[in-house]
Amino acid sequence: MRRLIPTGEAARPVAFAESPQPVPEPGEALVKVEAFAPNRGETFLLEQPRPGLLPGKDIAGLVVQAAADGSGPGIGTRVVGHSAQAGWAEYATVPTHSLATLPDTIDSVRAAALPLAGTTALRLLRTAGSVAGRRVLLTGASGGVGHYLTELAVGAGAVLTAVTATPARGERLAELGAAVVHDLAAAQAQGPFDIVLESTGGPNLPLALSMVRPGGLLVWFGQASRRPATLDFFDLLDGPEGVTIQHFHYAGAPYGSDLEVLVSLVEQGRLHPEIGRISDWSETAGTLVDLRERRIRGKAVLVTGGQR
Known part of the structure; x- marks a missing residue:
């Protein structure tokens, strides 16, 4: 073969x-x-x-x-x-x-x-907890994970801001109900956020962290920029207090039950x-x-x- x-x-x-x-x-x-x-x-x-x-x-x-x-x-x-x-x-x-x-x-x-993108989005939302009525920031949003995550989060009641590199890459995200911005500086005006889902790494991670409300949550689930991220302890002291930073990776079999959920959502017209x-x-x-x-x-x- x-x-x-x-x-x-x-x-x-x-x-x-x-x-x-x-x-x-x-x-x-x-x-x-x-x-x-x-x-x-x-x-x-x-x-x-x-x-x-x-x-x-x-x-x-x-x-x-x-x-x-x-x-x-x-x-x-x-x-x-x-x-x-x-x-x-x-x-x-x-x-x-x-x-x-x-x-x-x-x-x-x-x-x-x-499979991978859909399961990542599904498990990431479970990690974030209830998003109904909460302000959520998603970076690196224009890939497969970002589209699934946007549709699932908005469907669950999140007020979602999605960061994309260009307007064209954000068109479908806007159709799915996200407020789309094209850099993190623009996202600052939308904040602070209850939850930040960060996937780009590099200098974006500390900047995204500064936009979390006191007591909020940042979930770091990727480093698409392929640049290392550095967090300065003294910057954290001047930033929002009591923020939780959580690492996330989707992997861990079995995957069948999550695939069944994703298939069901597509069949019902709730995931595209x-x-x-x-x-x-x-x-x-x-x-x-x-x-x-x-x-x-x-x-x-x-x-x-x-x-x-």
Whole structure:
């Protein structure tokens, strides 16, 4: 079968290779991949790939071999899944605890856009607690996580301010109910905020922290700028008192129950995957470069053929 493997080249980070079809462990299903969605964090791993790296976490497709232990969906079931790696291929094995069944109303393209970004948004909101009526600031909002988080938070009653790099990247966020600003200096006029969800790092982290109300919460969930952040203790003394700073990372299987929630929300029309590009997987290398360089709004999805 064909799969995509790292090349270590910045301009062409992956290339096709032939490999044996994977053999599932007892608690895994074999899925014929119809669509997959790369994440920006995966593009960074491809810059200096570790030996043996087989990229690909978010997939959707058809179960062609059910798990030997009897768990999970049966043969012929359409699924969305989130695995540790190896999803950018014609076939992939996925633990059954990290699969969710798809209804006929959700195609593989939209489903593939859900797992990592959608689960991150869902778990991040749980970490933040109740947002109803609370003022929330979200930085780095124009990617896949930001669109899901905006729709979920606004739907839960948050008064959300979203920070994006350009007006064009914020158009859909405004449609979803966010007040969109294009730099943190502009966000200061909207503050202070009960909750700040910070994903860019670098100099933005201390600036965002200064906008939290006394006793509020800052959740740090990314460093998209790829620049280290420094917090000065004496600046904290002059800032809002009693602020909680919490680190967040989405990872932790099982993912199946959260995927079921996301699928249900899409089916009910309460969550809408924002997909900025849909391409054949022969165009994966160029798509990864554009994703890395932030030239794609929302999610990118690659299709292998035969998707529904």
